[in-house]
Amino acid sequence: MPTVMVTGANRGIGYEHVAQYAQKKWKVIACARQPEKAIDLLQLQDKYGANFIIEELEVTNHKQVDDLSQKHSNTAIDILINNAGTGGPEGMPGAMDYQKIDNMNYQIWRDILEVNLLAPFKVATSFHKQISISDKKTLIMMSSDLGSVSQNTFGGLYSYRASKSGLNIVAKGMSNEWKDIIVVALAPGWCRTYLGGAEAEIDPMDSVEDQQKMFESLTESDSGKFLDRFGNEVPW
């Protein structure tokens, strides 16, 4: 069976990915920065045994990323989902308060960039080889509609938007340089998670179901695209 690796797998969209792939009998590498506290992941491990591996990964810790890559140097990773992300300490709508044109918390902005932009670059470059030796050869960069420049019609959320726009151009660049894998920037839709908030439109379970269906239809020609969960192109 194929192998998937997911960062930030202990809750939200990342958790849904590992839960649904485990149910499909995939081999799962579920990364969390505090595995001992990741109760939901531990329950999945009890259920699925050796096919469900939990790894400690704080994505901003580049040495930890490299060590994990070394540990899995011969593991073919069919789909790597660079999912770990943040909108800062608050979920929506509170997260809007510290990234406004007239109220910017620069330290939170730096933290968001570390997690949402620098870390996925580091994880992707560290694990490129393991993706390239797999069958599906797919790298998913978890972006957001909020990273779309052309869809930014009302401003706000400067720190988060900038991090995801940056991620988009990183994904595009990687698709140009890495012809041996498929690199996609993905907008999962506005989901009810800590980050998305209680008012969000979509149950993360449904979004992930759509995402995983869409991943199965990806081909080489999709590399370098910014897609929504149904596979439709999102305007840059």
Ligand SMILES: NC(=O)c1ccc[n+]([C@@H]2O[C@H](COP(=O)([O-])OP(=O)(O)OC[C@H]3O[C@@H](n4cnc5c(N)ncnc54)[C@H](OP(=O)(O)O)[C@@H]3O)[C@@H](O)[C@H]2O)c1
């Ligand atoms: N929800 C939405 O509406 C929405 C929309 C568009 C895009 N997205 C993107 O989807 C991804 C998942 O978001 P979500 O909605 O599922 O958010 P979430 O429920 O808040 O989960 C975020 C996940 O990222 C992990 N994470 C944060 N910082 C990390 C770090 N430094 N190292 C390792 N893991 C870290 C968290 O781990 P801890 O539990 O340890 O903090 C958690 O597992 C993010 O990239 C987000 O930007 C979400």
